[in-house]
Amino acid sequence: MRLLIWISLLLPNLFSQVGAAERTPKSIAFYYNSINSVRELMTYDRVVVTPNLISQQQIASLHQAGTQVFAYLSIGEYDGKTLPPSLSDASSVQNASWQSHVMDLSAIEWQEHIAALAAQYMRQGFDGLFLDTLDSYQLFAEQAAHKTKQQQELVKIIHDLAAIKPAPILILNRGFEVLEPLSGVVHAVAAESLYHAYSPLSDHYRNVNAEDQAWLRLQLNRVKALGLEVMVIDYIPENDRGAQKQAALRLLNEGYTPYVSDGLLYQFGVSTVKPLARHLPEFFDGRQDTHP
Numbered sequence: 001m002r003l004l005i006w007i008s009l010l011l012p013n014l015f016s017q018v019g020a021a022e023r024t025p026k027s028i029a030f031y032y033n034s035i036n037s038v039r040e041l042m043t044y045d046r047v048v049v050t051p052n053l054i055s056q057q058q059i060a061s062l063h064q065a066g067t068q069v070f071a072y073l074s075i076g077e078y079d080g081k082t083l084p085p086s087l088s089d090a091s092s093v094q095n096a097s098w099q100s101h102v103m104d105l106s107a108i109e110w111q112e113h114i115a116a117l118a119a120q121y122m123r124q125g126f127d128g129l130f131l132d133t134l135d136s137y138q139l140f141a142e143q144a145a146h147k148t149k150q151q152q153e154l155v156k157i158i159h160d161l162a163a164i165k166p167a168p169i170l171i172l173n174r175g176f177e178v179l180e181p182l183s184g185v186v187h188a189v190a191a192e193s194l195y196h197a198y199s200p201l202s203d204h205y206r207n208v209n210a211e212d213q214a215w216l217r218l219q220l221n222r223v224k225a226l227g228l229e230v231m232v233i234d235y236i237p238e239n240d241r242g243a244q245k246q247a248a249l250r251l252l253n254e255g256y257t258p259y260v261s262d263g264l265l266y267q268f269g270v271s272t273v274k275p276l277a278r279h280l281p282e283f284f285d286g287r288q289d290t291h292p
Contacts, residue, residue: 027271076136105153128169188229198235198263
């Protein structure tokens, strides 16, 4: 049981700004950097990590602290520089923004690759999977019939992942085109860049224009209507913590689970809690600090 010193005695409580505590969702962090210590990650209720950058012992430590751990899993793209021979026929397009290979979701070898990874992650002790690049097929499937086929295969892939034992908690990154047939197996949907975006090619942060904001809010309202948790990941440089806090509070007030961090998700960002600083004494319980 975590306790010791309530940081809320030292800092204003976020609940007083957004209403009753029961309205505030559990915190989450998306952290894709290497993990030397899980101390900062213990600040959050849930963390999404790069699975090969965390050990089983670290996962166990997070579980002891009450933190759920999710493995990042790319569904629509293979992010290695070179496709292995077994997948060479399953991709014909690259995503220039990330230098990754866009995969044909109907390719059996790709489906088997995803299923094997997911089963491996669940055996390692992860609580669930964060499914990314769900819309990447749109980079090559231009005709309506081709898009429909890819969407059908996407639904099949996700249903197959939900059937893995032990059953993973599934969080989607977008995938708005296939939400309805997945509403029974998906626990939450995340979306990036509602108000603040990042371009990896130019290493540039920008504000999202009003038209794009309006479109994304419509999609997120569809998610809410299905009774699913809606997470929003916005991007603000790590050296502007004040702006990150304000952005997280805005998202929280609008009914989203916020996470605001740097463009590559290499830093500890702001959710319904702010990250625990390394220099604080061990007895400080970051989870009690509910001020972003």
